[in-house]
Each structure stands twice: as C-alpha cells, then as structure tokens.
Amino acid sequence: MTMDISKNNNLKIRQWVQVGSTLVGNGYLKGFKTGDIYQGALKKGCIPFLNCYSCPGALFSCPIGAIQNTFSEAGAKFDINAIPYLVIGFLIFIGTLVGRAVCGWLCPFGFFQDLLNKIPSKKFRGFSWLKYLKYVILLLFVVILPVFWIDDFDMGVPTFCKYICPAGTLEGGIPLVLLQPTLRAQLGWLFTWKIGLLFLLVVLSVFFKRPFCRWFCPLGAFYGLFNKFSLLQIKLDSNKCINCGKCSRVCPMNLDVPKEINTSDCIRCYDCKKDCPFKAISY
Amino acid sequence: MFLRKRIILTLVMFIISLILIFVGINKKEFESYYRKAINVCTQCIGIG
Numbered sequence: 001m002t003m004d005i006s007k008n009n010n011l012k013i014r015q016w017v018q019v020g021s022t023l024v025g026n027g028y029l030k031g032f033k034t035g036d037i038y039q040g041a042l043k044k045g046c047i048p049f050l051n052c053y054s055c056p057g058a059l060f061s062c063p064i065g066a067i068q069n070t071f072s073e074a075g076a077k078f079d080i081n082a083i084p085y086l087v088i089g090f091l092i093f094i095g096t097l098v099g100r101a102v103c104g105w106l107c108p109f110g111f112f113q114d115l116l117n118k119i120p121s122k123k124f125r126g127f128s129w130l131k132y133l134k135y136v137i138l139l140l141f142v143v144i145l146p147v148f149w150i151d152d153f154d155m156g157v158p159t160f161c162k163y164i165c166p167a168g169t170l171e172g173g174i175p176l177v178l179l180q181p182t183l184r185a186q187l188g189w190l191f192t193w194k195i196g197l198l199f200l201l202v203v204l205s206v207f208f209k210r211p212f213c214r215w216f217c218p219l220g221a222f223y224g225l226f227n228k229f230s231l232l233q234i235k236l237d238s239n240k241c242i243n244c245g246k247c248s249r250v251c252p253m254n255l256d257v258p259k260e261i262n263t264s265d266c267i268r269c270y271d272c273k274k275d276c277p278f279k280a281i282s283y
Numbered sequence: 284m285f286l287r288k289r290i291i292l293t294l295v296m297f298i299i300s301l302i303l304i305f306v307g308i309n310k311k312e313f314e315s316y317y318r319k320a321i322n323v324c325t326q327c328i329g330i331g
Contacts, residue, residue: 043320044313053320054327061320065327069319070312086307087316093300096293162326173328183323186330194329229292 014104014269018111024059025049025108026171031056035179046087048094049107050219052165054172056179063087064142064219065161065168071146072156078147091219095226099233103213103220104252104267109167110213114252116205125254126208130215131265137164138218160218162190166198209254214265224264232268233283236261240280247272247281257281 025047028038037056047060066087074082094102103110117123141160149157161168173194177183204211213220236258247257250271255263257272261281273281307313325331 037321037323039321041317044317046316052324052327054324058320061316065319065324066316070315073315081310084307084312085303085310086312089300089303089305089307092296092303096296096300158324158326161324162329162331165327168324168327169329172324176323176328183325183328183330186325188331190331191329226296229289229296231293 014271015111015114017105018108018114021049021106022108022111025051026055026057027059028057031058032175032179035176037176046090048091048102050109050165050167050217051107052161052168052172054168054176056172056175058171062168063091064165065158068142068146068156068158068161071143072158074147075154075156076150078156091222092226095223095230097231099227099230099268100220100223100264100266101232101268102223103217104269107213109170109217110210110267112170113201113205113210113212116202117209117252119206121206123209124207126211126214133215134217134221137216138221142218163193164197164216166194166201166212169194169198209252210267213267214253220267221264227262227264227266234261234266234268234270234273235282237280237282240278241276242278244277246275246277250275 031037035056037054038059040059042059043053043061045060046063046066048063050064051058051060051062053061053065067084070082070084070087071078137160141164145159146156149159151157173191177187177191201212208214238258241258243258248255251257252269252271253265253267255261255265260266270281270283273283
C-alpha cells in the first residue's frame with residue numbers, strides 16, 4: 001500500500017512539473033487570444049527543451065530553432081563565426097548537469113506524448129534500431145542541411161523546423177493559423193505535410209511510448225550523449241535486483257532498465273525507482 | 284565507467300560549456316536568436 005502511494009506521488013509530482021514547465025515556457029497567455037507572439041527580452045534566451053518560438057505563448061527561444069537559425073543566417077558565407085556557441089554551450093551545460101532529465105521532467109512535447117499513451121489500447125515496443133534515427137536527424141537536419149542547403153535568398157534552410165518539427169506544428173502552426181486569417185490563406189502542401197506528420201505521431205503515441213523522443217528528437221539525441229557522465233545519475237544495486245521486470249514495464253522509454261540504466265535513452269524520470277519493490281534503484 | 288574518469292569528464296564538459304557560453308555572449312549571439320524569435324517563423328509553422 002505504501003509503495004503504491006509513493007509510486008503515484010512520483011507520477012503526480014512529475015506530471016505537475018511537466019504542467020509547470022509547459023506554462024512557464026508558454027506563459028504569454030495574451031498571445032493565445034490575439035494571435036500575436038511575445039516580443040520581450042526573454043526571447044534572447046533559450047529554454048532547455050523543444051518549444052517553438054512561434055507559439056503564441058512562447059516566452060523563450062527554442063534551442064534547436066536557434067541553432068538552425070544561426071547556421072541559416074550565415075548562408076553561403078558560413079565560417080567559424082557562424083557556429084552557435086552560446087546555445088551549444090548552454091545545451092552542453094544542461095546535459096552535463098542532468099542528462100536527459102529535461103526530456104522526462106520539462107519537455108511539453110514529451111508530456112503530450114505521455115498523456116496520449118494513457119489512452120487505453122494495445123501497446124507495442126517498436127524496433128530498437130529506430131533509436132539511431134534521431135542521431136541522423138540531429139546531424140543531417142539540424143547541422144548539415146541548414147549549413148549547406150542555401151536558398152534563393154542566400155540563406156540556409158532550417159530543415160528540421162521546416163520539414164519535421166511536430167512541436168512547431170502543434171504549438172505554433174495550429175494556434176497561429178486558427179488565430180490569424182491572413183496565414184490561413186497561405187497554407188499549402190508544406191502545412192499539409194506537417195499536419196500529417198503530427199497526426200502520425202499522435203497516433204503512434206497512443207500505441208508506443210514516446211515515439212518522438214525515442215526515435216526522432218534531435219535535442220534528446222544531443223542530451224543523451226551526456227547521460228553516462230552527467231551529475232544526475234541512476235544507480236542500480238545488482239545485489240538487490242531480482243530481475244522481476246517491474247521497472248522495465250513502467251519505463252516511459254521502453255528500456256530494459258537493469259541492462260540499459262544510464263544509457264543515452266534514459267530520461268531520468270525515476271518511475272523505475274519508485275516502482276522497484278526491492279529498492280534496488282537509487283539516485 | 285570508473286568514477287574518477289567520469290568526474291574528470293564531467294568537469295571538462297562543464298569547463299567547455301562555460302567557455303562556449305562566454306564566447307557566445309561576447310559575440311552577442313542572443314541578439315540573433317531574438318531577431319528570429321520575435322517574428323512569426325513561417326517555415327516553422329509550415330507555411331514555407
């Protein structure tokens with residue numbers, strides 16, 4: 001009984017933190033009424049999770065958007081000065097501090113997927129090799145293409161934001177199109193493609209745990225590189241572990257926890273810690 | 284990973300991150316993020 005209460009408390013605490021970070025990241029509530037976006041000084045800073053800066057409520061810049069924008073602005077004149085040092089340094093700092101805990105506790109799009117997965121249905125694990133796709137997306141769509149794909153205006157193309165990011169469609173595209181009639185008149189194949197991609201992810205999220213985080217998210221891929229040596233770690237006491245599998249069943253990233261603890265896909269949610277009947281998992 | 288090696292790696296990464304942040308602030312990169320973030324990004328929202 002005590003264990004159940006503790007487990008529920010952990011889930012509730014994490015959900016409240018996720019709600020809080022979603023509100024902090026998108027606290028310009030006036031924007032949702034008027035269709036304007038926030039133009040204050042807070043947008044000089046990046047938030048540590050994926051949050052489209054074109055969301056009417058966004059108070060901060062998106063780190064993945066900022067990286068691509070810096071590359072894009074340089075266009076054909078790309079050199080060492082066009083590297084986004086500030087945001088890369090910021091992401092390395094956060095990654096070294098907490099690893100992928102940002103994904104588990106703060107990211108609104110991760111929270112969105114967690115909620116969708118609560119819809120009762122048959123659940124599937126998915127192919128494990130798909131986890132490597134997010135590294136390809138990070139390298140190709142966030143770095144290589146924005147640097148080398150130059151458009152007619154001599155600017156790089158922010159390919160992840162433009163062709164993939166479902167968070168941008170959900171938080172920025174849909175609200176702005178609903179609120180601004182002038183934007184509605186400009187919709188074309190790109191919007192249809194992005195809505196289709198978002199719809200696909202919504203459906204996948206019902207049947208698979210966090211498909212975007214596990215297979216597609218470039219920010220999660222970046223933070224995951226720091227999981228092995230970040231200050232925040234998860235420890236498994238192998239003397240106490242009996243391999244009952246309870247931890248793996250509750251893991252929102254579908255990890256085999258005893259074997260994959262602290263790997264690049266662990267989002268430090270600590271749901272496994274709370275569910276372990278033998279207290280084998282600790283901070 | 285051995286504890287000592289892990290601590291050294293963590294420290295090195297913290298130092299690298301702080302150097303990069305310092306360089307970025309010195310270059311006023313935040314002004315570039317700001318310019319982009321205060322206008323509706325038609326590419327991000329799927330208009331092109």
